[in-house]
Amino acid sequence: MTLQPRPGILDIKPYKPGAADAPGIANPVKLSSNENPMGCSPLARSAFEASSKNLNLYPDGGATRLRAAIGKAYNLDPARIVCGTGSDELLQLLGRAYLAPGDKVVQSQYGFLVYRLVAMQSGAELVSAPETNFTTDVDAVLQVAGEDARIVFIANPNNPTGTYISHDEIRRLREGLPENTLLVVDEAYAEYVDRPDYETAFDLAREYDNVVVTRTFSKIHGLAALRLGWAYADGSIIDVLNRVRGPFNVNLPAIEAGIAAIEDTDFQQRSAEHNRQGLAYMHQQLGGLGLDVTPSVGNFVLVHFPETKGKTAAEADAFLTRKGLIVRPVAPYGLPNSLRITIGLDADNHKIVEALTEFMA
Template sequence: MESKYALRNLPVYQPGKSLEEVKQEFGLSEVVKLASNENPFGCSPKVWEALREEQAYTSLYPEGEAPQLRKELARRLRVDPGSLVFGNGSDEIVQMIARAYLDKGDEAIMAEATFPRYKTQTVIEGGIPVEVPLKDGVHDLEGMAAAVTERTRVIWVCNPNNPTGTMVSGKELEAFLKRLPEHVLVVVDEAYFEYVDAPSYPDSLSLLKKDPRLLVLRTFSKIYGLAAFRIGYGVTSEAIVGELNKVREPFNTNRIAQRAARAALTDQEFVRRCQQVNREGKEQIRAQLDLWGLSAFPTQGNFLLIDTGRSADEVYHALLQRGIIIRSGAALGYPTHIRVTIGSEEQNRLFLKELAACLKKPFRERG
């Protein structure tokens, strides 16, 4: 009964509004969604080619261990196949971690402004979330290390962080790990790591070989464009994989998602193109913000957290009526910021044009 009382104050996760919902609500024929950090270019064409082969197997249960995907991903990452665990999106692995490692009264440390499911899953399991404020939008690793107690079981580090897009470096992460006692599991969530271009970003898979307390989360939802399929993975020690498998549902990743992920891995040229267009889009938006005198956190993801200098909720609703879906930072602890996904060049242009109208700023077409 006590866990139910703890859940009363938990907010329900609110995804970005759908295209169909906004079209119907405001009578619009064209809507641009830049709210959920999705890939504006979809997924590799190789995915759809591969899925034709799955039509004959839709009546069969999927392989719970994802053997083919496990083998091919392990080869690509140069890790042991036994070090991989798969989830219905990497957020299901967040749930598995909380279920496997947190008992009532255990503590889990996380940033105050970060991916909200860390806190939610901690509370669901009867754990105590310990939130450490960010410093200039970046994880305060010193503060997080200082918050560790005998009851700490898990530390969550979202890198790059959602919603700020900021990152901790390899040196910072290594120094942080050295400060922690052995009873603490460190989860580094790298959902956006394919978008990172900073040379100082951690080589977390190499760190895994030296530190068995580390678990790295990644996903096919972002740059691979498979968010609708729900497939993510974790890389860690075989011992931790064994613990997670105890709480993993037997058929948690469906066969079609597994096949889609396998096909997506074969098209790294698609990934490179998406990386390049994301860099160009980031520059496109930043250049306009500079002209307006507006700031944004230095992002290593495919999104920007922009300080509009006005109520984020007001800007959000104004853009929504103009057919642009973004996220208000109000619920994220940033009442004047909006989070916007970096889209295609045309989507970015439309966003900037409508933002200019909302903020009464000049907008000049690029040409």
């Protein structure tokens, strides 16, 4: 082949979504992608269905009504919001807009895999800062970032660990970084967090012109299939993102369903409460089996398995799959002896515990 892509592109390993099939199992239980087991808001579903009458029309390129609904829900200026095809697209747009070959991108040790993709797509160098107890270490991030990091990506809470750092620590990070370093705080799981020292970084994005906060409709809102996300930042950054995004990057059904979802606080509250109970159950039950479970505030748990032959994470994954229970191996994150398990419906959580009880016996 004579036509070759830009150097480095063929080094990229495409993102691999959580598995959805178990061989020989007709209706497996999928707990591999951190989806909302309660589905989505009935109001969002109705809005999606109603939008099908207008599929011949282009959507509003600025998602004006959706941005207004988000702004109202979070007391944010809609002019400082941009919507995207999932928060993943917005992360990639930030890379397209602000990274050049050779730039340094920093993440925590077990940061979301998309950050690596963003860096590699732009020919930038990704450097990971060591974590402490599977938690972002601000001092380590600052040391690795130095004076020349172009972008620092921090997921808070983090995926796949489920851990978080306090708002004071996020502020300390911003204040310790150079003014020409962009801090991107990925808050995909923020709506699930129930901790007194956790706050969104919206205030930092309002205060600084080099902070971006990203959110998604894929998790607590249950709209993963529609690929919808948004970012909040200084107007100068929003202007740049609007220049590099596609003119109709958010489709009409997603806009309509997103408006209904953001307004359905009852569904959000029920989803968060179900998750709180599920997290407590999984921590207690799996810990009782002698497994090490990293304390999580997301809608999943990171479970660590022994290296003993017959009890490893890979063997546990195969055992669960044979029973029609699909979870997420996290070896690509540097965690070969761990599995990430989404909090599911009560019956599905019980199946996981029963299966792992048998496996660990």
